[in-house]
Amino acid sequence: MMYKFLMSVYKEMLLLKRDFGGLVILFVMPLVLIVTITLIQDSTFKSVNESRIPILLVDHDNGNISKTVKENLNESGSFEIVTKIDGATVTEASAKEAVFKGKYQLAIVIPEKLSADLQLKVNQNVGKIVSQLGLEDTTSVVKEKVVVKSKEVKLYFDPATQLTFKNAVKSAIDKMISQIETQSIYSTFQDQLGEGDEPIFEQESFITFKEIVPKVNDKEILPNSVQHNVPAWALFAIFFIVVPLSINIVKEKGQGTQIRLITNPVPYAVIIAGKTATYLMICMIQFFLMVAVGVYLFPYLGLPVLDVDGKLLLMSIVALFSGLAAIGFGILLGTIAKTQEQSAPFGATSVVILAAIGGVWVPVFAMPKIMQYVSHISPMNWGLNAFYDVLLRNGNIVEILPEINLLLLFFIITITIAIGYDKKKRAV
Incomplete structure (x- = not known):
């Protein structure tokens, strides 16, 4: 039996060599x-300090608020403020035209008298x-109330801008304006109630946020584009083995090679083992x-x-079981398909679909709720999670065992179906 297995492997090597x-x-x-x-996706994983988005700023206010907005935008490191286009000061009309033509992603227009009003x-x-509260100065002169209209930034x-970018920018601007309003209220109360230099109100934020990330040897583990793309596209390449594998099986059936092997006799399980x-x-x-x-190569590409x-x-263990799952799927497809025209397009399309729903292209958490559930049926999702x-x-090995077991089970099920289908077909 071992000899037949080795000859089956040798036969597959010859086919690949040709x-x-x-x-x-x-x-x-x-x-x-x-x-x-x-290379394309690396910028999305870099820190914001390494990638600044140019935005147009039209300042009709020229007051404390516009000054604070500019300072916060600069300090964020995410944006590069542009106030002139081709040497001319940006107006609302020119900013609107430039943005709507796709030359800039964003323009911010600060209205007149925003700070004063x-x-x-x-x-x-x-x-x-x-x-x-009865705390006002009784000697103060009653001033006529002026109606202040609401302002609009x-x-x-x-x-073409993505919705996530829009929401992030609007949230950041809204936060800045809210902080300015809060500080103005505190300062005004301070002026009317406070005496002396010591502040009555503490204006520092009471609630802050701190991101806690995993650490190894006191060093933070920060994900980057390479850690996401190498396992994702390695899985895609591994599963694309489905196409040539299924085509070779169909070729053997069409050329009569499989019949000659079986008449030796060679069990179909041995043939499958050689291919595997x-x-x-x-x-x-x-x-x-x-x-x-x-x-070795990526560092030279920056x-x-x-x-x-x-x-x-x-990682090698995950790749090994992912390979088994891909081979099982390829053998099943090649066993069932009758022509190369059936196996090649279906194999390529199915691999692309499995990659899409498995999180290779779009992260699973960014998918609609129903697709997040569907993603769990993709072997690529199991392999990607393990990576x-x-x-x-x-x-460690214990934590990736569930995904490895799923990949192994997928291989066993597809191979069992392939062997059962082949026996049934020959019996007929």
């Missing part, structure tokens, strides 16, 4: 893909409260090539290095 161009594509294309995607409104409200967004061993080696070579790119210290063994447990969550 299609050397296809074999090269299996290794080269995933490497090109992972480098390209990582806000202070006047605060003075009126504080004066009213002080008066009701206008935000112009590029129509051969293509599993290819999957692991793909994986190690991608890891090598992340460790990308973060992939840190695999103490993690390579667990993240190792790379980002500092997980």
Whole structure:
């Protein structure tokens, strides 16, 4: 039986050797893909200080509020304030035109007398409260109340801007204005009630937020584009083995090779074992090539290095079982398909769908609720979660066992169905 298995592996090697161009594509294309995607996505994982978005600012106020807004935008490190276009001072009309044409993502228009009118409104409200409390100066002259109209800070967004960016900017601007209003109220109360230099109100925020991230050796573990893309696209490459594997099985059926093998006789399980061993080696070579790119090539491209210290063994285990799941799916598809025209398009499309719902392209948490549940049926999602447990969550073998068991179960189920279908078909 061992001899038959080894001959089956040798036969698969010969088939792959004859299609050397296809074999090269299996290794080269995933490497090109992972480098390209990582370079494109790297800016989204960099700190905000490394990527500043130019925004137009039209300041009709020229007061404390506009000054504070400018300072906060500059200090955030996310934005670069632009007040001139081609040497001309930006107006609301020119800002609107530039943004709507896609030259800038955002324009902020601060209305006239915003600072003065806000202070006047605060003075009126504080004066009213002080008066009701009986704390006002009896010698003060009663002033005629001036009606202060509400002000509107206008935000112009590029129509192509994502909704998440819009919401983030609006939230940040609203927070800034709220802080300015609060400080104005405190200061006005201080002026009317306080005596001396010691402040009555503490204006520092009482509630603050602090992000707690995992640490190893007192060093924070911060995710980057490489840690996300290497495992994600390694899985995509591993599962794309489905296409050539299923095509080869269909070829064998069409050329009569499978019939000759069975008449030797060679059980179909041995044929499957030979294919599994051969293509599993290819999957692991793909994986190690991608890891090598992340460790050795990415630093020369200005990308973060992939840190695999103490993690390579667990990552290899995840890749191994992911490869088994991919091979099981490919063998099942090749066993059921009757022609290459059936296996190739279906195999490629199904892999793309599994990648899409598995979180390879879009993170699962960003998907609609129903798709978050659907993602759990994708083997790529199981493999990706296992990789993240190792790379980002500092997980051990026990913590990735659930995902590994799912991948192994998927392999066993697909292989069992393939063998059962083949026996039934031959019996007929």
